[in-house]
Amino acid sequence: MDGLLQQIFNGLVSGSFYALLALGLSVIFGMLGVVNFAHGAFYMLGAFGAFILLDSFGLSWWLALFVVPAVLGIVGMVLERTLVHRLVALDPLYNFLLTFGIALILQDLMRLRYGVQSQPFSRPELLDGSLNLGLFSYPKYQVFVLLFSIVISGLVWLVLTRTRVGMVVRAATERADLSQALGINVGRWVTPVFGFGIALAGLAGVLAAPMRAVNSSMGGDLIIVIFAVVVIGGLGSVFGSVTAGYVVGMLTAVGNFYLPALSQSLVFILMALVLLLRPAGLFGREEGVHA
């Protein structure tokens, strides 16, 4: 029983990464109609960012937690202004070519510099060691990741549901065209939203650095699962993406416990089931398809 509980906890921690990545991917898709295949690469850059700051500049992981997402957010905004916004008028195939191309370029650049082996990264001192959770003890760092991602998701949710900006983003995510016709300058929000999504990916990367292998392919391995998470949660549904992130993390961990042979495919079986029963995703709405 303790083993299972521990697995569930592991699953929630994985789910934290899924949630942060799916959240950004979902907002970007909703607002721009762009499926960002480079999302995993920015997660990878986030982890490398933390590594480079520590390794080359001696700056602590805590600082990286703020600096790296901010820098990547700006990179994202520049990318949106220079390349991504051109996709709007083009066939969706170009969306795939551009963002997948960006992912490959970023991956290879890091491979060129750091090779394929993983870079060592130790946990910040403050979060080293274990925490006794009653039934079992659990690494402090993992507990921090889980709580931190819940807080971030919660903050995003508050901004989205309680502020004027959030209302505009929700409306534009649901139906960009209609929002234009109702006097909202959707174009003005597109760049910051894209940057924000990228910043979240970077943040997930910084969080991953001390507990996952930091190497150039870490994002590519994860992004496929994230797409499944977004589809399960419902395309364009922010709440759905976050919830699906934690649920998928938990289910895969439990599946791993009972059916280790299926652990890699469980998430896709779940996706197929959701698509069969609720084609718009668990929290998706048919209306969302307009976006």
Added chain:
Amino acid sequence: MLRVRGLTATYGEARVLQDVSLDVESGQVVTLVGRNGAGKTTLLRCLMGLHRSMEGTIELDDRDITRLSPHQRCRAGLGYVPDDRGIYASLNVEENLTLPPTVGPDAWSLEQVYEAFPVLADRRRQAGTHLSGGEQQMLSIARVLRMGSRLLLCDEPTEGLSPLLVQQIGDILRNVKAHGVTVLLIEQNVHFASTVADRHHLIAQGRLVESLDNAEVKEREHELLEYLGI
């Protein structure tokens, strides 16, 4: 107030509107009548700037708005009530009302809206799409009134509504007109159209074929109904 000249619109290879010219005078209610697929909705989408593959010019109060983006046209005074009502599922009723900016001096306050549409006040915290079809239609019209738009583009607001609700929409439109707002209305229900509008434009296969006043519509109601295939 609104002047359209030589408007031609295409969907890929297909021409859906051909050389449409049309004037709407300030304070009038004008309908576009025609069969499904005649190009009425595309015409409104062109006016709103949502359909981009078009030629011709659109002027609002002698200002050329042909090159403006949809949000600029909205701010210039166009209020869009789309055919699917355009209610956001992720916004509650009050958010649906307050999302757009106010664009004119005659913008209704929330209190005025709730007084005119009590059902919206009762449901202000519910998701927009939890309303019934008729209530969503009210919400969609109330939204452009709250913006203070000067020219409403209403895409068949009575479609699928019960006779009682159609009557209510009629009252609202007459009330809107009394406030000096101009309305361009798509309507299949010729009889209803003649009770709210001043002029009627008949559209067939992407062309504006005839313009009629109310007396002519009443006179030729049967012919028109047959023509519309209703």
